[in-house]
Amino acid sequence: xxxxNMTEPTIDIRFYLNGIAFNRNAPxxxxxxxxxxxxxxYTGTKCGCEVGECGACTVIVxxxxxxxxxxxxxxxxxxxxxxxxxxxxxxxxxxxxxQKAFLECDAAHCGFCSPGMIMSTIALFLKNSNPDDAxxxxxxxxxxxxxxxxxxxxxxxxxxxxxxxxxxxxxxVS
Amino acid sequence: MIALSAYxxxxxxxxxxxxxxxGDFAPIAGGTDLIxxxxxxxxxxxxxxxxxxxxxxxxxDNFIEIGAACTHSRLSSDDLIKEKLPLLFRATGLVGSxxxxxxxxVGGNIINASPCADSVPxxxxxxxxxxxxxxxxxxxxxxNEFTLGPYKTQIKPDELLYxxxxxxxxxxxxxxxxxxxxxxxxxxxxxxxxxxxxxxxNDVITNATIAGxxxxxxxxxxxxIEKMLNRQKVSYELFEDAANLAADLMIKESGVRxxxxxxxxxxxxxxxxxxxxxxxxxxx
Numbered sequence: 001x002x003x004x005n006m007t008e009p010t011i012d013i014r015f016y017l018n019g020i021a022f023n024r025n026a027p028x029x030x031x032x033x034x035x036x037x038x039x040x041x042y043t044g045t046k047c048g049c050e051v052g053e054c055g056a057c058t059v060i061v062x063x064x065x066x067x068x069x070x071x072x073x074x075x076x077x078x079x080x081x082x083x084x085x086x087x088x089x090x091x092x093x094x095x096x097x098x099q100k101a102f103l104e105c106d107a108a109h110c111g112f113c114s115p116g117m118i119m120s121t122i123a124l125f126l127k128n129s130n131p132d133d134a135x136x137x138x139x140x141x142x143x144x145x146x147x148x149x150x151x152x153x154x155x156x157x158x159x160x161x162x163x164x165x166x167x168x169x170x171x172x173v174s
Numbered sequence: 175m176i177a178l179s180a181y182x183x184x185x186x187x188x189x190x191x192x193x194x195x196x197g198d199f200a201p202i203a204g205g206t207d208l209i210x211x212x213x214x215x216x217x218x219x220x221x222x223x224x225x226x227x228x229x230x231x232x233x234x235d236n237f238i239e240i241g242a243a244c245t246h247s248r249l250s251s252d253d254l255i256k257e258k259l260p261l262l263f264r265a266t267g268l269v270g271s272x273x274x275x276x277x278x279x280v281g282g283n284i285i286n287a288s289p290c291a292d293s294v295p296x297x298x299x300x301x302x303x304x305x306x307x308x309x310x311x312x313x314x315x316x317x318n319e320f321t322l323g324p325y326k327t328q329i330k331p332d333e334l335l336y337x338x339x340x341x342x343x344x345x346x347x348x349x350x351x352x353x354x355x356x357x358x359x360x361x362x363x364x365x366x367x368x369x370x371x372x373x374x375x376n377d378v379i380t381n382a383t384i385a386g387x388x389x390x391x392x393x394x395x396x397x398x399i400e401k402m403l404n405r406q407k408v409s410y411e412l413f414e415d416a417a418n419l420a421a422d423l424m425i426k427e428s429g430v431r432x433x434x435x436x437x438x439x440x441x442x443x444x445x446x447x448x449x450x451x452x453x454x455x456x457x458x
Contacts, residue, residue, distance in 0.1 A: 138272070
């Protein structure tokens with residue numbers, strides 16, 4: 001599945017992705033972003049700047065938001081990773097309350113930044129489920145949006161905070 | 175595209191030092207500076223130091239010792255750092271974004287040796303000393319001698335930065351950390367200033383420390399200013415003189431550059447503001 005020339009080192013890694021156990025051999029030079037998209041087919045995590053400035057590739061690793069473009073595959077061995085694909089409950093025909101709030105507040109225009117914005121929002125709620133506007137802005141400072149001007153996104157996070165329950169967040173840390 | 179010819183991830187320090195002894199491995203911790211550099215570089219061999227237990231924060235009677243792999247998030251949320259090394263607490267909380275702070279480490283900030291490394295001016299105020307390990311043994315280097323210039327340090331290819339040791343402050347002091355940038359977050363610092371001032375009951379300065387980033391080729395202390403401040407009574411006029419001296423020092427060390435017409439008045443303003451804040455007087 002993974003294209004690779006023989007001289008490049010690969011490494012056996014085990015990790016949880018969206019609650020599912022994975023056991024894979026991965027090229028050590030691949031970033032988590034490339035591995036998610038090109039090896040596993042999880043293309044919800046977006047590739048923007050690839051230098052850690054835009055936040056489009058934000059995923060949650062062990063409860064913390066990180067840039068998937070700045071992690072190499074060996075560094076996720078043993079990690080618990082959540083991406084946008086795992087946010088809505090598996091099998092349920094329903095979006096997660098954070099996703100609903102983004103829709104209702106028109107927080108997605110082109111939508112490219114939305115997966116990263118939503119993952120950062122989850123990480124914020126894991127720390128603080130009742131943030132004020134300053135805390136929302138600080139938590140999303142590493143996620144750029146070139147469409148909305150951020151107002152609708154901050155509205156969405158505020159709205160999501162008013163609706164979210166512990167149940168909606170539990171899986172992201174377990 | 176990143177090209178690697180080897181990736182090692184040892185569990186034991188001895189093994190890590192043995193791998194480094196070949197001289198052609200680069201240690202990787204958080205990777206937030208290194209991975210973008212790898213994208214436009216030559217094929218490399220990496221030594222992952224994340225399993226060596228280097229994310230500790232320890233204290234004894236005289237020192238606080240910080241493991242090189244402590245992340246900025248860890249340092250900017252730790253109570254001991256907040257109480258004993260408040261400049262570092264503040265500096266690490268201002269690095270990049272939340273995502274970057276979760277991965278980037280203080281050791282990486284020092285080794286990358288960017289002139290605008292946020293943690294370095296803070297650590298310089300605390301006379302930080304670096305513990306470097308290799309198969310040949312251990313050596314301690316003062317941080318103010320370690321950085322030689324932009325992106326250049328005196329670390330040898332077989333050495334690993336193990337920890338950073340900061341002297342505990344003997345007398346209570348006020349402090350100020352100012353970071354200047356083009357925006358409020360996810361900011362590459364245009365200039366940073368970190369200062370501490372201890373004073374007696376008559377408002378006479380007993381110990382002043384001041385260090386800056388992106389002022390000189392490497393972040394550094396300004397002993398000339400400290401000398402000017404020590405044993406003087408706190409006053410706005412004194413800080414004005416100190417700020418003008420800082421500008422003279424910058425031009426002497428870094429020369430007149432394209433950015434000087436901007437940086438000179440800004441540096442003067444920042445030094446005044448930092449010294450006022452650290453000594454608890456009104457800046458206006």
